[in-house]
Amino acid sequence: MAATLGLLLSLRGPSLPYFFVLSVFVLFCLFHRRLFRERLLIVTFTFLLYYLVGFFAGDQLRTVYQSGDQTIYGTIKTIPIVDGDSLSFRLTSVSKETLQVHGYIYTEMDQHFVKTLSPGDLCKISGTLTAPLPPTNFEQFNYKRYLQEQGIFWILRPSRDEIQCIEPQTQNFYTQIQRWRHKQLQRIEREVSPEFNGIMSALLFGERALVDGDLLEAYQRLGVIHLLAVSGLHVGMIVGAVFYLFIRIGITRERAMEVLLLCLPIYIIVAGAAPSVVRASLMAMVVLICLRIRTRIPPLLGIVAVYLTYLLIQPYAIFQLGFQLSFLVSFGLIVSAATLQTRYTHVTAQLIAVTVISQVLSTPILLRQMYEFSWLSIPLNIIYIPFITLIVLPLTFVSFFLFLFMPVMYNYPLLLLEYLVPSVHTLLFHYAQMNQTSFVVGKPSLVLVYGFYGGIMYGLSKWEEGMKNWWIRPVVILAFLLVIQLLTPYFDSRAKVTMIDVGQGDSFLIELPYRRAVYLIDTGGTISFFNEEWRERRRVFDVGADIVVPALKSRGIRQVDRLILTHGHLDHIGGAQELGQSLRIQEVIYSKGPVEGENERQLLRVLSKRGAGIHFLQEGMRWKEGASEFTVLSPVGTEADLNARSIVLYVILEKVSFLFTGDLEEEGERRIVSTYPNIEVDVLKAGHHGSRTSTTEPFLTQLKPKIVLISAGRNNRFGHPHEEVTKRLEEQNIPVWRSDLDGAVQIIIKEGKVDIRKAMDTIE
Secondary structure, eight states, rough: OOHHHHHHHHHHHHOOOHHHHHHHHHHHHHHHHHHHHHHHHHHHHHHHHHHHHHHHHHTTTOOOOOOOEEEEEEOOOOOOOTTTTTEEEEEEESSOOOOEEEEOSSSHHHHHTTTOOOOOOOEEEEEEOOOOOOSSSSTTOOOHHHTTTTEEEEEEEEEEEEEEEEEESSSSSHHHHHHHHHHHHHHHHSOOOHHHHHHHHHHHHHOOOTTOOHHHHHHHHHHHHHGSOOHHHHHHHHHHHHHHHHHHHHHOHHHHHHHHHHHHHHHHTTTTTHHHHHHHHHHHHHHHHHTTTTOOOOOOHHHHHHHHHHHOOOOOGGGGGHHHHHHHHHHHHHHHHHHHHHHHOOOHHHHHHHEEEHHHHHHHHHHHHEEETTTHHHHHHHHHHHHIIIIIIHHHHHHHHHTTTGGGGGHHHHHHHHHHHHHHHHHHHHHHHHGGGGEEEOOOOOHHHHHHHHHHHHHHHHHTTTTTTTTTHHHHHHHHHHHHHGGGGGGGGEEEEOOOOOSSOOOOOEEEEGGSSSSOOOOOOOOOOOOGGGGGOOOOOOIIIIIHHHHHHHHTTOEEEEEEEEEOOHHHHHHHHHHHHHSSEEEEEHHHSSSOOHHHHHHHHHHHHHTTTEEEEOOOOOHHHHHHTEEEEEEEOOOSSSSTOOOOEEEETTTEEEOOTTOOOHHHHHHHHHOTTTTOOOOEGGGGOTTTTTSSHHHHHHHOSEEEOOOOOOTTOOOOOOOHHHHHHHHHOOOEEEEHHHHEEEEEETTOOOOOOOOEOOOO
């Protein structure tokens, strides 16, 4: 605790949650004065040591480069990931600074070339250096800080045909292992069926790049994603199997242990050096050393020593989710081991107890990242852990060993896995697509997370005491904290309107006071201009799944009462199908007129099958929800053009008026000005992403908006918002908030007072 608190203070600085934990730690020490008095100097020294470690680690995070066009010479550091028409790897420049390379592949021939790149290659790359963006949506993963904490300040985007690499004449041992690892991954990708090659590469080499994106999401939603991580289970099986093999062929126990001690650091590299691999391998090495020198140490001392050593070498690892879960669950199981072994004698009972403890310990941290938990997580783990442990993992190791010496057609363990695993995945997909299998709770505050862990520790202590009905009080405490998390939005008297940053598209979230209703106007969507087979990616970016759904789940939104799709263009409705798969949609509102596009018809059919009512709106329709009023100003139902058919919605929230205009253009604006000559608004959503044919002078003159919101993508190919529009707004002194510059923008309203905040200003 002293090391952790010292490190956090130097790396993140003081904060209210930090002082809360520090206070608990001090109180613990005061209640154990005798114990603390004996270790006062050790605790103080440890705190100061790790404070200095963090301070020096932060001081070394510097860059020698500047943004702009550059020609960089360097060495490929990581295995290049080629996914369709995208390329990514890390490059160590001649100045010893690491750069993240993200490239676009223009032709199939270029794709064949970049697949020949490998760690250790010496490269000359000409391109543009850009700083990673901070989170542009609320509660979004902070990719910029993630890179910076690994010493990476720049993303290098190569120009076309500007990657030139050669194989080095000499290679160090680490590079040789990485290149061998890369060759095996490439061979697995070529020769193993697509339904299993991703699982095989994940279990053997800790590399999930080959795993299909939908499958990875299914594992994640159902709470079994840890089965694809190389962990203590893998290390234990390998060490046990190799040790047994050495004994059987006549090698002494001492020599076998020494060989394993030499091989485990190599295995760390081969398996991807994830925190779980490093932890498990170092723990195995500690055990082997103790056995070799015939000394016993408590397992708890071993994991603490590994934890402290790991943070001395990589201080910023403390913020990595894999590091946190690996050490937390391992620590909890080690502390619980004695009770587990004495309380439960049957293997099945022990498996259930281990699964429950692991799940309970990891859930609060996962809720901070995933905002939901799966009802099926514990039963699926009870089923899948033996399946992976006893069948898939041993057969995968055997099949890979045979894979090195014989053709795939004679590798019967591999053929069995290629048949068996996809069949199991079919069942996983089925459960993952059911909304009822997961429960959205939103992102809990750090204080609430600490409260959850306090309740969990209390519950585990009662479980160790073994009293009758020991579980009642802990369950009541945890249920009470969960109810607080679930009910908090329903006590919020403020209305909120959020312009979600979906790139080149529209998506606006309306939350009424006391969570009376949740409306979503459009969902954004990704427009694809290519359909060549070689460009297809295993992980296709989807605005609905990757941006809109997490944005809603982070707020604890489980149901969208009204999904208002202004018109049928993909950049407005493209994310709706994923939204319908992840959350319940009560009602879909669509503009009146012929549904001509196949994408529109297919989407409405899918949403209808999932239980959403479909309603077509036209001018004059209106409704109220509490004190909030909604009026449809367009379409009239006879418009021929999709943009002109956009739903235009006039909204009054807490005495503040909004006008959402979809992709309305000049002709539609003239009609609204003519039909509603007295209309004025406080907040205007600029039509058609601020295109030249919208937000005209007469429209602005009549509406007199106090704020204008423009949703447009960064560096979009359409040039939105147009210079004439931005100049027009500037001349009228109207404050403008743009998603391409400001990211997501949230307008918070209470009793007519407006507060505006940007996602980029609320980074944790």
